[in-house]
Amino acid sequence: MTLLRIDGERLWQGLMQMAEIGPGVAGGNNRLAFSPEDDAARGLFRRWCQAEGLSVHSDRFANQFATRDGSEDLPPLLIGSHLDTQPTGGRFDGVLGVLAGLEVLRCLNAADVRTRRPVTLVNWTNEEGAIIRPMMGSEVFTGALALDQARAMTDHRGRRISDMLDALENGAGPNGPGFPVHAYIELHIEQGPVLEQAGEVIGVVTSGIGFRRWQLRFSGQDAHAGPTPMETRRDAMVAAAHAVLIADRAARALPGARATCGRIATPNGSQVTVASQVELTLDLRHEDLAQLDRLTARVLREIEDQALALGVGFACEKTTDSSPVPFDSGVIAAIEAARIQNGFPGRRIVSGAGHDACNMARVCPAGMIFVPSANGISHNETEYTSPEHCAAGAQVLLDSVLMLAG
Amino acid sequence: MTLLRIDGERLWQGLMQMAEIGPGVAGGNNRLAFSPEDDAARGLFRRWCQAEGLSVHSDRFANQFATRDGSEDLPPLLIGSHLDTQPTGGRFDGVLGVLAGLEVLRCLNAADVRTRRPVTLVNWTNEEGAIIRPMMGSEVFTGALALDQARAMTDHRGRRISDMLDALENGAGPNGPGFPVHAYIELHIEQGPVLEQAGEVIGVVTSGIGFRRWQLRFSGQDAHAGPTPMETRRDAMVAAAHAVLIADRAARALPGARATCGRIATPNGSQVTVASQVELTLDLRHEDLAQLDRLTARVLREIEDQALALGVGFACEKTTDSSPVPFDSGVIAAIEAARIQNGFPGRRIVSGAGHDACNMARVCPAGMIFVPSANGISHNETEYTSPEHCAAGAQVLLDSVLMLAG
Structure with missing residues (x-):
């Protein structure tokens, strides 16, 4: 000793x-x-x-x-x-x-x-x-x-x-x-x-x-906030908001999982324009590789499905992948x-x-x-x-x- | 003529x-x-x-x-x-x-x-x-x-x-x-x-x-995206995402109404940190003053209630009010x-x-x-x-x- x-x-x-x-x-x-x-x-x-x-x-x-x-x-x-x-x-x-x-x-x-x-x-x-x-x-x-x-x-x-x-x-x-x-x-x-x-x-x-990170991009259509009826909008902000909640709910439902959207931006955004571009970071973690794989697949698929349903384009770029x-x-x-x-x-x-x-x-x-x-x-x-x-x-x-x- | x-x-x-x-x-x-x-x-x-x-x-x-x-x-x-x-x-x-x-x-x-x-x-x-x-x-x-x-x-x-x-x-x-x-x-x-x-x-x-605009501010607690369990988080991004969807759903449910969140920002945000500060613009419109009053009251109350339930502080500053x-x-x-x-x-x-x-x-x-x-x-x-x-x-x-x- x-x-x-x-x-x-x-x-x-x-x-x-x-x-x-x-x-x-x-x-x-x-x-x-x-x-x-x-x-x-x-x-x-x-x-x-x-x-x-x-x-x-x-x-x-x-x-x-x-x-x-x-x-x-x-x-x-x-x-x-x-x-x-x-x-x-x-x-x-x-x-x-x-x-x-x-x-x-x-x-x-x-x-x-x-x-x-x-x-x-x-x-x-x-x-x-x-x-x-x-x-x-x-x-x-x-x-x-x-x-x-x-x-x-x-x-x-x-x-x-x-x-x-x-x-x-x-x-x-x-x-x-x-x-x-x-x-x-x-x-x-x-x-x-x-x-x-x-x-x-x-x-x-x-x-x-294990953790994986993405840069998510939502592409809608900019349009005037006043005369554009709700039902004809392709609002990238709404799609991004769904993404944040999809990730949050999925991680809460899986013991040991973590999901974080820490940074968001609306380049060229205006308070009186339906957002056409939203950029969002996503960080998913789990100690078990198979669980991390399942969490990843489920969250990204749900985010994409929701964006499509809103008429909003979705792209994601993986920035980090650590098993x-x-x-x-x-x-x-x-x-x-x-x-x-x-x-x-x-x-x-x-x-x-x-x-x-x-x-x-x-x-x-x-x-x-x-x-x-x-x-x-x-x-x-x-x-x-x-x-x-x-x-x-x-x-x-x-x-x-x-x-x-x- | x-x-x-x-x-x-x-x-x-x-x-x-x-x-x-x-x-x-x-x-x-x-x-x-x-x-x-x-x-x-x-x-x-x-x-x-x-x-x-x-x-x-x-x-x-x-x-x-x-x-x-x-x-x-x-x-x-x-x-x-x-x-x-x-x-x-x-x-x-x-x-x-x-x-x-x-x-x-x-x-x-x-x-x-x-x-x-x-x-x-x-x-x-x-x-x-x-x-x-x-x-x-x-x-x-x-x-x-x-x-x-x-x-x-x-x-x-x-x-x-x-x-x-x-x-x-x-x-x-x-x-x-x-x-x-x-x-x-x-x-x-x-x-x-x-x-x-x-x-x-x-x-x-x-x-x-008629239209009204606000700058909304959500104040949570910054914390490491990895070791912080989902259930102990006070995530300002999640509160802001709820706000976007609360406004969107309320406007879709009321004929003639419009709701737009056109700009969002995470000052000092990091992709690996639970967001402590999110700033969001909100624009609500209706041609009828009484309906606009009701829409306004309902949306702001629901946003605040949701933020409180997440342990996130909420403040709003009205930037425009036009009957x-x-x-x-x-x-x-x-x-x-x-x-x-x-x-x-x-x-x-x-x-x-x-x-x-x-x-x-x-x-x-x-x-x-x-x-x-x-x-x-x-x-x-x-x-x-x-x-x-x-x-x-x-x-x-x-x-x-x-x-x-x-």
Whole structure:
């Protein structure tokens, strides 16, 4: 059993200091990927790592890596998460995993513990996907998305990723993406209510939920709101409203399912014109692949049938498709052992959100540690995880690292 | 009976020439109020009127007036409409009334007919209301809206009306707004299917429909789309979708009613976050005031009840309130007489849209002439009225002017 203890006070102070970069309007953060605030967070991360004597580099997609050498020249154990946030995001989502990783390396330095394998801490680029598809950094790192293809994409305001990458001061380096990794561990807040409601501290994550996202487009006919009789309209807004409720009802009827329409727009819309164009995002999730397939087929078919009945055209473009991802039994066992040796109450749990760990699980043994989110709230400025729960998560991460880095 | 005949070919050429300013993407127009295109249309209108020897001036809200003197110094007979369009608007909505008015004055000039009263042709500022409330020019002219209040308003992109007015080259003059008017006649396309389906050419408009508009705001709680169970969500998008369908169903169930939600937005929305803020426009219309009152009360109450049931906050701000407007029996009789003496098939009709004539009817005798819209389509780039129908409308306008100007 280890005698190393992480410093919860130091970890908490780091979290609060990072939260000063890109403050929101209600106590949280607005630190969108590629923004000046993201850039500033990257700079602070680099300086903190360098002050700890770590070797820091970035790959060509601006993923940041800080390495503590091992006694042997082996593929490293990778730990970390992300520092970008949603536009009305919290102070813990992603940030906890990065700063707890830094705390782990600080503990190893302070105790002068030499691990057999190097331990590398990562800050992934654009995990949140608030402006374009999420988890692009780990997608590029693992080869699931080609670097050139990623750089050529544009966000929802039409800005090229390559231009935004090149504008970062703490941006891309000359090498990579990708290098051999022994295993990957990510500490993260749960972002749901399960642990808190059960009075538990540590979630040992067994798999990542499957999710699919679409951009839906409804095409009706613009017509004057006054003289156009209701029965001759082809109203794209009405078709989109049906779509929102079809998805919502289908997810409520299927245990474990989630459906979210988070963004809607009426390009060239006018308050006195029947809408001809409505754009809507749809996000569907389930932990079971067959159930996700059935949910997907049913929702899209009902939306299309309803649009057709209204004389409205319907098109959908899939923007993300991530199957459920089982995590590695060895990494799960190490995290479970670390939880037990520290006496933290906990449970095995499925991750309802997508994480960089899901991409990593496709190329190396991977696993995740969850800590509670107050009221289950995340992607919200009031997101909160207590100092004690942050410290507990970091302690389980430290002890898992000691087991897996040798 | 008059021997004056309007020149339908000259009128049509003017319509097509005006349509070259601010072309749309599908054969129509995008000539928003206060835009450079609107400004260019104003300049062309002024030059055409000056070439006809008319005295042209603008009031302090940039309403343009071109006057042909009468034999006596009396309040003028006012005719006209507007030259601004919807963002995906047509070539006839408003433009026909202005250019047919010019054609009437050209005919009077060519025949050297001297009317007793002056005849003044008007181009009203910002009739369409695509960027802010509609019919502001005639509201300011009639005193329903104070000039200073109108200038201080901002559009949906936050631009001040005063700044946009001051930026016009063909903008505001030093005098007015408002002057005594003997009567007002507006020729306009029907913007609905009634005349065409009945095989008729002229609609003698007996009243303007009543309409009310609101900006609706739904306030839920932003939360991560993955780990947040369906049953704990407070989803503003779902509440807004219910609102769209509540309004649509209520209008379909009440003969003569109209309900339109033309514009929707999710400020700071993300495809992976349950929406916390949704903004939606609502437009309700009916020709009968008591029915409009009942429709309004029922729709807003149901929307609020549904939002509350979802744990979503609801607020609504009324942006326009226009009661049904009966037109003047004398003006109606003159238009009816002009229709009959020309042998045009037609009917009495209610206007489903708001028009500047509705504002004018509150301060002077007013009336409207409708001509058919192909397929009932308007506020759409494919909007069309045939050269023959345009000429018929202008002829009825000319003969009505001769009766009312003496």
